[in-house]
Amino acid sequence: MVVSESRAMKAVITLLRVLIILNLVAAGFFLLLLVGSYADIVQTKIQQSGADVSPAALLASVRLVMTIGLLSVPFAHVLLIRLKAIVGTVQAGDPFVADNAGHLKTIAWTLLALQLLDVGFGFASAIAEEPFGWTFSLTGWLAVILLFVLARVFDHGTRMREELAGTV
Amino acid sequence: MAIVVKLDDLLHARRMTLTELSERVEITPANLSILKTGKAKAIRFSTLDAICRVLDCQPGDVLNWVEGGEE
Numbered sequence: 001m002v003v004s005e006s007r008a009m010k011a012v013i014t015l016l017r018v019l020i021i022l023n024l025v026a027a028g029f030f031l032l033l034l035v036g037s038y039a040d041i042v043q044t045k046i047q048q049s050g051a052d053v054s055p056a057a058l059l060a061s062v063r064l065v066m067t068i069g070l071l072s073v074p075f076a077h078v079l080l081i082r083l084k085a086i087v088g089t090v091q092a093g094d095p096f097v098a099d100n101a102g103h104l105k106t107i108a109w110t111l112l113a114l115q116l117l118d119v120g121f122g123f124a125s126a127i128a129e130e131p132f133g134w135t136f137s138l139t140g141w142l143a144v145i146l147l148f149v150l151a152r153v154f155d156h157g158t159r160m161r162e163e164l165a166g167t168v
Numbered sequence: 169m170a171i172v173v174k175l176d177d178l179l180h181a182r183r184m185t186l187t188e189l190s191e192r193v194e195i196t197p198a199n200l201s202i203l204k205t206g207k208a209k210a211i212r213f214s215t216l217d218a219i220c221r222v223l224d225c226q227p228g229d230v231l232n233w234v235e236g237g238e239e
Contacts, residue, residue: 166207
């Protein structure tokens with residue numbers, strides 16, 4: 001492998017490691033805010049804030065958003081771990097292994113779960129009287145389809161390579 | 169596989185080593201060894217052609233089919 005490419009892979013792995021940690025930090029943050037939303041002091045503050053939004057609706061939507069955030073953490077964790085595994089095989093110079101087809105398929109499923117959670121986020125945005133800028137995006141859904149297709153392509157390619165390896 | 173590779177017998181009959189054959193057919197000894205031990209999943213016509221040319225034999229001399237071989 002070219003030196004610059006190997007360096008890029010190393011950088012990607014480092015980035016993924018950072019993202020894995022940040023994801024776990026985010027989990028703690030979501031949990032803290034979710035638990036905090038039940039604290040008396042927060043409820044009083046919201047009622048005193050004098051916002052146009054009804055405090056009950058605001059609290060409900062915030063809790064829903066935090067719950068969605070918390071639920072998305074395990075999926076994002078699996079996604080990042082699997083992606084790191086794939087990048088690891090690229091770095092090792094042998095990415096066309098059966099494991100990677102499985103990794104891609106798992107990533108596709110986690111992305112699908114994240115997309116569904118995103119719809120939930122849109123729902124939370126809709127019930128909040130002051131929507132927090134959620135818009136429907138087709139890109140994520142296309143990425144899910146693309147990943148499922150790629151996983152199949154990879155699976156097929158890996159089997160072809162195995163057959164070729166046994167060809168003399 | 170019910171296909172048996174008789175490369176060993178052919179080499180023995182022609183007093184040739186696997187290394188010698190690999191040099192003459194331009195296939196790595198590792199790959200020829202895979203073929204010889206019956207671990208190969210497929211054989212290219214070009215490989216068969218080279219082996220037949222060097223060992224002066226027919227494909228049927230290299231490969232045999234036997235009944236009830238393991239799948």
